Amino acid sequence: MKPPALGVLIGPGIALALLAAQIDHDLAWRIMLGLGAFPALGAYWMRRSMPESPRWLNRATKAPNNADSSVTSPKPLRHYWRYLLGTAGAWFAFDYAYYGNTISTPMIMHALAPHGGLMANIAWSWIVFAIAAVPGYFLAAFTLDRIGHRRLQLIGFFCMGMAFLAIGVIPDIAGAFALFIALYAISYFFAEFGPNTTTFVLASEIYPAHLRTTAAGISAGTAKVGAFIGVFLFPILLQAMGIENTLLLTFLFSMTGLALTFLLPEPARQNLEQVAGEENLTEQTFSTSAGPNPEINPEGSGAEGKQQIAG
Numbered sequence: 001m002k003p004p005a006l007g008v009l010i011g012p013g014i015a016l017a018l019l020a021a022q023i024d025h026d027l028a029w030r031i032m033l034g035l036g037a038f039p040a041l042g043a044y045w046m047r048r049s050m051p052e053s054p055r056w057l058n059r060a061t062k063a064p065n066n067a068d069s070s071v072t073s074p075k076p077l078r079h080y081w082r083y084l085l086g087t088a089g090a091w092f093a094f095d096y097a098y099y100g101n102t103i104s105t106p107m108i109m110h111a112l113a114p115h116g117g118l119m120a121n122i123a124w125s126w127i128v129f130a131i132a133a134v135p136g137y138f139l140a141a142f143t144l145d146r147i148g149h150r151r152l153q154l155i156g157f158f159c160m161g162m163a164f165l166a167i168g169v170i171p172d173i174a175g176a177f178a179l180f181i182a183l184y185a186i187s188y189f190f191a192e193f194g195p196n197t198t199t200f201v202l203a204s205e206i207y208p209a210h211l212r213t214t215a216a217g218i219s220a221g222t223a224k225v226g227a228f229i230g231v232f233l234f235p236i237l238l239q240a241m242g243i244e245n246t247l248l249l250t251f252l253f254s255m256t257g258l259a260l261t262f263l264l265p266e267p268a269r270q271n272l273e274q275v276a277g278e279e280n281l282t283e284q285t286f287s288t289s290a291g292p293n294p295e296i297n298p299e300g301s302g303a304e305g306k307q308q309i310a311g
Contacts, residue, residue, distance in 0.1 A: 007039075008102060008133055012126040019119050055209040055272065074210050084215055086263030087203040090153070091223035093257035094195040097160070097250045100230025101187075107235060108184075111243055112177055124181070132185035136192030148268040149198050149205070153261050156194010161254030163187035168248030195257060199223065205267040208276040 014035065018028040077084070101108070105128070109121035116124075144152060163186040167173055173180050203219040204212060237246040267275040 006134065008129040009126065012122050012129065015122050016119060016126065019122070053209070053212075056212075058209075074208060077211050077214065080207060080211065080215065082263045083206055083265075084218065086260050087199070087206070087215065087219040088222035089260040090157075090195065090257040090264075091199040091203065091219050092226035093253045093260065094157070094191075094199055095223040095227035096230035097164075097253045097257075098191055098196060098230070099227035100234035101247075101250065103231045104234045104238065107238060108243060111238065112174055112180060128181065128185050128188055132188040133192045136189035136194075137197060140193045140197040144197065144201070145268050148266050149202055150261060150264050150266040150268075152193070153195050153198040153202065153264075154258060156190045156192075156196075156198070157254050157258035157261060159190035160187045160194065161251050161258065163190070164247045164251035164254060168244045168251060174243050202264055202267065205272060206265055206275050209272070 011032070014032055015028070018031060023031070105125040106118070106121040109116065109124045110118075113120070140152060140156075147155070163183045167180065167183050167187075170176075170179070173183075200216075200220065203216040207215040234246065237249065241249075265275060
């Protein structure tokens with residue numbers, strides 16, 4: 001699993017270090033932007049040595065035995081439109097809420113404490129991420145399979161939505177700094193202990209092997225549109241509507257993500273073939289293997305190999 005929660009600490013931490021070193025702001029943002037290339041290059045380099053998916057290799061190298069009429073042919077992407085609406089739509093709604101808030105958190109802190117200064121605003125952002133976002137992510141990583149992937153996403157959307165709703169309806173909350181920070185931190189905890197962990201997991205689990213990367217890619221791409229809209233609109237809405245109404249809109253996006261999650265199955269404690277409803281197709285594909293494929297099963301073939309792939 002990826003550790004996105006660590007990035008929300010490293011980014012503000014670098015910003016604080018550059019500001020503390022009194023580097024000119026026009027240079028500081030360029031340095032921060034340039035440093036973002038290093039994780040991307042690292043991911044590219046590691047991806048070059050990653051093995052291909054055993055399930056995809058099995059499909060690509062072993063043709064099904066069409067003489068067996070009991071075997072179901074692979075279904076096209078349109079058959080999974082409800083799943084795609086659920087993964088892409090929920091991820092879109094979450095990224096609007098998450099990235100709109102995250103990028104604009106220093107602006108939110110400035111609206112709460114106009115005389116605090118830039119470093120103070122970034123420092124408060126870092127504190128919220130450290131006490132809420134990071135623990136939420138790692139707790140989700142350790143409990144994901146026990147709670148359930150879909151269920152955890154439902155819990156996260158609901159609780160973060162309730163935190164945004166509370167911020168929006170409690171009178172004069174902008175003047176109660178401690179209460180606002182507590183509710184804002186709760187929203188971040190459940191963002192990580194929820195959809196920021198599960199959206200990319202569900203999109204990579206519930207589709208069959210021949211559609212998995214396509215559907216996950218469509219879902220991720222749609223999500224980044226939501227992130228762009230959130231990052232672009234949030235400062236404008238904050239200026240025009242104020243903190244309370246802007247976060248009420250974020251509450252509506254959270255509830256949209258909650259509703260769309262109900263379109264998805266629960267993949268926890270099932271193998272990928274069971275989730276996609278492809279048990280017959282997979283068994284038949286494995287049975288056509290003329291011998292062991294070292295990329296699929298380096299230890300051997302037969303039942304042991306099937307168990308390794310299905311696990």
